[in-house]
Amino acid sequence: MTIDQIEKVYDRYSKVYDIIFGKIFANGREVGLQFLELFPGAQVLEVGVGTGLSLPLLSRNVEITGIDLSQDMLNRAQKRVTSLGFSDVRLFKMDATKLEFTDKSFDRVYAAYFISTVPDPVQVVREMKRVCRPGGYLVFLNHFQSEVPLVRLVEKLISPICARMGFRTDLNLQWLMHETGLKIEALDRTDFLGHWRAVRCINP
Numbered sequence: 001m002t003i004d005q006i007e008k009v010y011d012r013y014s015k016v017y018d019i020i021f022g023k024i025f026a027n028g029r030e031v032g033l034q035f036l037e038l039f040p041g042a043q044v045l046e047v048g049v050g051t052g053l054s055l056p057l058l059s060r061n062v063e064i065t066g067i068d069l070s071q072d073m074l075n076r077a078q079k080r081v082t083s084l085g086f087s088d089v090r091l092f093k094m095d096a097t098k099l100e101f102t103d104k105s106f107d108r109v110y111a112a113y114f115i116s117t118v119p120d121p122v123q124v125v126r127e128m129k130r131v132c133r134p135g136g137y138l139v140f141l142n143h144f145q146s147e148v149p150l151v152r153l154v155e156k157l158i159s160p161i162c163a164r165m166g167f168r169t170d171l172n173l174q175w176l177m178h179e180t181g182l183k184i185e186a187l188d189r190t191d192f193l194g195h196w197r198a199v200r201c202i203n204p
């Protein structure tokens with residue numbers, strides 16, 4: 001899918017997104033928070049912030065910047081920020097393949113259920129690395145391709161169909177790490193089947 005098509009898909013999802021993806025990813029978000037190891041004053045960027053489902057967990061004496069392609073998703077995130085009374089959250093409409101931030105601006109860059117929604121995950125991770133300071137953390141929550149051959153085959157077969165719904169199911173974690181020069185520093189499985197994972201990398 002093109003960037004324009006993804007934007008439209010998520011504009012449409014925005015009305016029902018929290019109902020579908022609120023509870024099922026709640027456990028993963030808790031693991032993501034632990035992986036971030038936030039500290040007072042930390043500069044945190046959430047790429048593909050969506051409706052801001054992670055924001056209530058993140059906003060603890062840290063400065064949060066959230067970006068997303070979809071204005072409708074961002075509008076919902078903004079409503080959440082306003083209703084929670086957070087003053088330390090900035091939201092921008094932006095494409096994660098071309099982040100409009102200077103190098104080394106953030107201590108933590110967080111991608112929750114996002115990296116498999118972009119057509120070029122390698123470029124997005126390169127941008128995440130660029131804007132993260134050396135020694136900062138890049139944290140991913142995502143579905144990654146299974147190690148089980150039969151499951152992997154099913155994931156590959158259904159991926160083109162899922163791509164039309166705004167995400168892919170065959171993203172290989174090791175491949176992504178190799179292509180972007182990252183190493184996994186911590187990994188946890190966030191669902192009982194083990195296909196959804198939390199991954200932390202330290203920015204080299």
Ligand SMILES: C[S@@+](CC[C@H](N)C(=O)[O-])C[C@H]1O[C@@H](n2cnc3c(N)ncnc32)[C@H](O)[C@@H]1O
Nearest residue numbers: 010048049050068069070073095096112113117
């Ligand atoms: C599955 S949602 C995840 C939202 C949120 N991170 C969460 O945890 O619920 C993926 C989000 O990524 C956004 N997105 C997809 N491609 C993007 C891009 N290239 N740049 C910025 N945001 C993008 C979509 O608009 C959507 O809001």
